[in-house]
Amino acid sequence: MSGHSKWASIKHKKAVVDSRRGAQFSKLARAIMVAARDGGGDPSANATLENAVRKAKEASMPKDNIERAIAKGTGEGGEAEAIETVLYEGYGPGGVAILVEAITDNRNRTGADVRHAFSKNGASMGEPGSVAYLFAKKGTIVIDATRYAEDELMAAVDAGAEDIVADEDVFEVISEQADFTAVRQALEQAGVEMQSAELSYRPSVLVPVDEGHAVKLMRLLESLEELDDVEAVHANFDAPAEVLERVAG
Numbered sequence: 024m025s026g027h028s029k030w031a032s033i034k035h036k037k038a039v040v041d042s043r044r045g046a047q048f049s050k051l052a053r054a055i056m057v058a059a060r061d062g063g064g065d066p067s068a069n070a071t072l073e074n075a076v077r078k079a080k081e082a083s084m085p086k087d088n089i090e091r092a093i094a095k096g097t098g099e100g101g102e103a104e105a106i107e108t109v110l111y112e113g114y115g116p117g118g119v120a121i122l123v124e125a126i127t128d129n130r131n132r133t134g135a136d137v138r139h140a141f142s143k144n145g146a147s148m149g150e151p152g153s154v155a156y157l158f159a160k161k162g163t164i165v166i167d168a169t170r171y172a173e174d175e176l177m178a179a180v181d182a183g184a185e186d187i188v189a190d191e192d193v194f195e196v197i198s199e200q201a202d203f204t205a206v207r208q209a210l211e212q213a214g215v216e217m218q219s220a221e222l223s224y225r226p227s228v229l230v231p232v233d234e235g236h237a238v239k240l241m242r243l244l245e246s247l248e249e250l251d252d253v254e255a256v257h258a259n260f261d262a263p264a265e266v267l268e269r270v271a272g
Contacts, residue, residue: 051079052092053106053126054254059096060103070204074222102128108254111137112149115243117236119260120154121146122224125252133252140250144243157259158224162203164196164210165218175215182209192264193218197225226259234270237262241270 054075062069066076072093079089096103109130111123127133141148166176169192176187176194183202188195198206200222207220232240240260247256 047082048084048088049251050126050254051075051082051084052088055079055089055092056096056103057106057108057126059093060106064093064097070200071222073204074220077220109133110151110155112151112154113141113147114149114154115141115144115146115258115260116239117230117232117260119230119232119236119240119258120157120226121244121247122154122158122257123247123253124224124255124257125250126254127252133250136250136252137247140243140246144246145239146243154259157228158226158257160200160222161225162196162198162200162206162221163223163225164198164207164220166194166196166210166215167218168192168194171215175213176210178209178213178215179206182206223255224257226257229259229261232260232262234262234266237266237270241267 055072058069058072058075062071064072066073076089076093079092105128106126107128107130109125109127111125111134113121113123115121123137125133125137138148164179168189171194173187173189173194176196179187179196179198182205184196184198184206185202186197188197196206196210203220203222207217210217237260240258244256244258247253
């Protein structure tokens with residue numbers, strides 16, 4: 024999974040930089056609103072909201088903006104009610120399965136935008152359920168393996184992590200959604216720094232791609248991620264880490 028993990032790390036760093044420029048604040052706010060609406064406004068009792076708030080703080084979103092988004096989500100205003108989470112599915116270069124998470128107040132607009140991004144990059148949308156079965160939503164924490172030994176991550180196992188995967192220069196700590204916050208907090212308390220910590224869809228099967236397909240795939244994934252309504256994009260590809268470094272440039 025080295026290529027897949029490397030891509031997750033690159034995406035996380037890029038998202039933080041983009042967010043600090045203000046480019047992603049609206050996406051972060053929508054994610055907070057939906058999480059608060061669906062699970063309540065207390066981050067300590069709502070893992071999805073806790074994760075959304077933490078990502079907003081990493082991006083230097085002002086505290087007032089975060090609190091306003093939570094209030095909109097838990098309040099009676101129509102704005103939160105109009106927003107829904109939608110999954111789009113498709114196939115990219117090399118037969119790679121792609122799952123797109125979107126948060127939208129206009130399903131028709133968002134669907135058309137996603138379909139256009141697929142078609143202009145030589146990819147195709149799939150029917151609901153066509154690729155979703157290849158993914159499962161898990162807590163995924165990426166840690167620099169050059170800085171830590173696996174023994175130093177045992178606090179995560181004690182807190183409920185189901186697996187620690189050694190993957191070239193990173194470790195991936197995998198957990199069920201319900202255990203994600205406890206696992207992350209256990210690592211924080213143990214003094215372990217994380218490259219990324221996400222609730223995300225993990226592929227059960229990976230499709231190897233060569234450099235040619237990787238270039239086209241990255242172009243497609245970036246086109247999807249740049250859409251205003253798209254929250255996250257997941258793909259079941261694997262490529263050498265050095266290829267992804269070159270492609271990410």
